[in-house]
Amino acid sequence: MKTKYSIWEVFKFQIKGILEANKSFIFYIFIIYAFSAGILNVVTVLFPRYIIDAIVVQNINDLFLWIFIYGFSILVLMLLSTISQNIFSGNATAIKFLQARIFFKKYRHVSYRYLEDPTFQAKRSTALWASLGNNDSGYEGTLRSLFRLFPQILTVIGLTILLGLFRPIIVIVALLLSLLQYQFDLRGKKYKFEHRDELNELERKANYFFLTGHDFSFGKDIRINQIQEQFFANHKEKSNIFTSLFKKLNVMGFRFSIPGMFFITITNGLTYFLTANAYMSGEISIGEVSSIIWATLAITLGMQRMFTEIAKIKEDTSYTSEYMAFLENDDYFPKREGIEIELETLAIELVNVSFKYPNSDKFALKNISLKINSGDRLALVGINGSGKTTLVKLLCGFYEPTEGTILINGVDIKTIDLEYYRNKLAVIFQDVLVYAASILENIVGLSKDPIEHEKAMQALKLAGLYEKTKSFPKEEHQELLKVINPSGTDFSGGEKQKLSIARALYKEDTSLIILDEPTASLDAIAEKEIYDNFKTLINNRTALIISHRLASTRFCDNIVLFENGEILEYGTHESLMNKEKGTYRSMFLTQGKYYQKGALQNETI
Numbered sequence: 043m044k045t046k047y048s049i050w051e052v053f054k055f056q057i058k059g060i061l062e063a064n065k066s067f068i069f070y071i072f073i074i075y076a077f078s079a080g081i082l083n084v085v086t087v088l089f090p091r092y093i094i095d096a097i098v099v100q101n102i103n104d105l106f107l108w109i110f111i112y113g114f115s116i117l118v119l120m121l122l123s124t125i126s127q128n129i130f131s132g133n134a135t136a137i138k139f140l141q142a143r144i145f146f147k148k149y150r151h152v153s154y155r156y157l158e159d160p161t162f163q164a165k166r167s168t169a170l171w172a173s174l175g176n177n178d179s180g181y182e183g184t185l186r187s188l189f190r191l192f193p194q195i196l197t198v199i200g201l202t203i204l205l206g207l208f209r210p211i212i213v214i215v216a217l218l219l220s221l222l223q224y225q226f227d228l229r230g231k232k233y234k235f236e237h238r239d240e241l242n243e244l245e246r247k248a249n250y251f252f253l254t255g256h257d258f259s260f261g262k263d264i265r266i267n268q269i270q271e272q273f274f275a276n277h278k279e280k281s282n283i284f285t286s287l288f289k290k291l292n293v294m295g296f297r298f299s300i301p302g303m304f305f306i307t308i309t310n311g312l313t314y315f316l317t318a319n320a321y322m323s324g325e326i327s328i329g330e331v332s333s334i335i336w337a338t339l340a341i342t343l344g345m346q347r348m349f350t351e352i353a354k355i356k357e358d359t360s361y362t363s364e365y366m367a368f369l370e371n372d373d374y375f376p377k378r379e380g381i382e383i384e385l386e387t388l389a390i391e392l393v394n395v396s397f398k399y400p401n402s403d404k405f406a407l408k409n410i411s412l413k414i415n416s417g418d419r420l421a422l423v424g425i426n427g428s429g430k431t432t433l434v435k436l437l438c439g440f441y442e443p444t445e446g447t448i449l450i451n452g453v454d455i456k457t458i459d460l461e462y463y464r465n466k467l468a469v470i471f472q473d474v475l476v477y478a479a480s481i482l483e484n485i486v487g488l489s490k491d492p493i494e495h496e497k498a499m500q501a502l503k504l505a506g507l508y509e510k511t512k513s514f515p516k517e518e519h520q521e522l523l524k525v526i527n528p529s530g531t532d533f534s535g536g537e538k539q540k541l542s543i544a545r546a547l548y549k550e551d552t553s554l555i556i557l558d559e560p561t562a563s564l565d566a567i568a569e570k571e572i573y574d575n576f577k578t579l580i581n582n583r584t585a586l587i588i589s590h591r592l593a594s595t596r597f598c599d600n601i602v603l604f605e606n607g608e609i610l611e612y613g614t615h616e617s618l619m620n621k622e623k624g625t626y627r628s629m630f631l632t633q634g635k636y637y638q639k640g641a642l643q644n645e646t647i
Contacts (some may be wrong), residue, residue: 052359055366056184056265071126072189078122080196082330083344087201087336095329103431112272123193130189139180142174145365150504151375154440155400164404165368173365180361187355193559201341205334205603213341215312219305227353228547234291235360241287250278259282288325301435305389306619311340332543372521381458383451385466388414388553388584395446397436416553419585425625428589432473432607434556437586439463468546468583473539473557478526481511482518482540485548501547504579507540547579553579558588601626 047055060068089112096105100284156162180567191421205213230274306404317334321327368374391414395405407429414420435441436448439460448455450463477484485498514520514531516617521530533541539560546555595601595615603611603626605619611618618626 044370047359047366049356049359052184052362052366055362056181056185059144059181060137061597062144062615063295065137065493068130068133068137070134071130072192074125075123075130075189075197075425076192078119078126079193080200082116082119082123082458083193083340084200084204085112085119087340088204089115091327091333093329093479094332098328099465105544106511127189129357131281132472134182134185135177137185138174138177141181145170145174146371148369148375152437153376155260155372156374159400161401162374164239168239169365169368171242172361181365183358184362187351187358191348191351194344194351197344198341201337201344205341211312211316216309216345218337219309220342220349222351223302223305223346224353226301227299227350228356229487230295231353233294233298234577235357236582237287237291242282244280244284246288246591248277262548272607278479282487291329302346306346307339323561324371331573337362353372380457382451382459382462383453385451385553387451387465389416389451389617390554390584391449391452393449395436395443395448397432397441397444405444406607407436407443410609412609412612414584414586416584417582418600419580419587419597419598420587420606421601422588423590423592423595423601423629424610428604430604431558433604434469434558434586434588436571437554437556438467438469464548464552466551468549468552470539470546470555470557470560472534472588474542476522476533476538476541478521478523478530480516480519480521481507481514481541484522485545498544498548501544504547505540505544507537507544510537512585543579550581552583554586556586556588559590560587561589561591561594592626592633 056211060066089108092108093105093112096108174182174184176184202213313335318332321331387629388413392410392412395407395410397406398405410429411434422433424430436443439455442456450458455463481502482495482498485501486494487497496516499508500517501509511518511520519528522533524530524532543560546557585598587594598615600612600614601618602609605625611621611624618624618628621627
């Protein structure tokens, strides 16, 4: 696995990106801008010489001729450079956004275990935002620096010829001092690059408190629990630390730029001295004095800008190199080419499965052995943190067992194509996510197939959300959330859960359905409707149901009671209730007594 790429490898990567974006014409824009902007700098320095000399000798014809040539040249070159610059600017950003979309597509396949890893998130933030998060740094920054570099090279070449014919020593001094300043620039860029991880991590933490404080979904809790001041204080603390480091980096950058001011003064002083001597000895005209002085200033600044851009390109390609290394990390994006097996029906067997989360020494599951036949309905119960949801994550292929084997229809899950396998799963997660899209798009995605549309509407009916959907002016095309569209609707917790159930019902060609607290946010009537349609919801599929409402287990063939990552009890509802000192029996009776008439009268409140 490669962790660092050379400048030329980064250039090759970016050229590939330009071609993939169908922006090959941008190379011609580079050439047009380089020549128009470069020649413009030379013309601006050279032509005033002839105008001044015409004024001195009072030659009106030559004066108007040179003014016309100078003005026309400036006009044409400025038009070319401005137009090409505008065309390039928009397309450079478009190329970067294409690369961001490529990253987005790749990120969908990141190994799930890293999504909950803060170290990975810090690396992701550094790789992504340092390269793609700014118009003038990283991926796009390299393009823009190259775009600015070529005109400077042409300017320096043209003016070097002009000054070299007059006094070569000026060119030599300017070049040596510019190279010296380049070394200072490199040291400044290196210092900034060495602190990039620390800076990005501080910004990520500060942004968490800033964005969370503005997040609508946290609004009620923040206000009721009066934690606005806490969020403000935390954001202030993190942003102050970030600002302090940012200022320190800027100060260091300024220190490394100071020598350049002295180098320009030295070069200009030498030029003024040699030019004055040449004029007083009659070697050059007053117009040539003007051209030489302006040429010296232009070539000095041009060289410094040229080497500054080169130093910046080196810095930006370092960021893009990190981004490339991140994308090519096989550990983050495992290239798993599994097999496709018959999954019309689905049976599961766990053989001595143990699991602990990354960066943890504690096992969340311990030596689990369990067999679930095709079409079985199994309830997973237990207190919070007992291992139920962890088991679901393993069955969804989000994690691999630390020890033991999970068999799907007798085949090790590690050898099965994950995307193919997940297409056979319908999962209702406890934490329901609603996307800023229409109700229909939240179920079918981008499909425009009328058959899929009808299937989605049927799913909404069975989930109990059809009438609500039809009550909107735009019906199933009503947008959800106000993040993108101000007229979007915010569903209640129960409505979100119904939407999640509709998604599972829509995915009717699946073989395994997993329901993690499917009715937790529903009222009693809505919950009854779901259970009344339970047979339709399951539809002969293998089913796993996680619920703290133990009454829901009556729909299941068997029940597994988890405790501290282990299977404590297993059996049917009747068999577990027959255990006089059984934990399941105790939990069921404890929960059930609150629904019995008069039960609360004997409780001390």
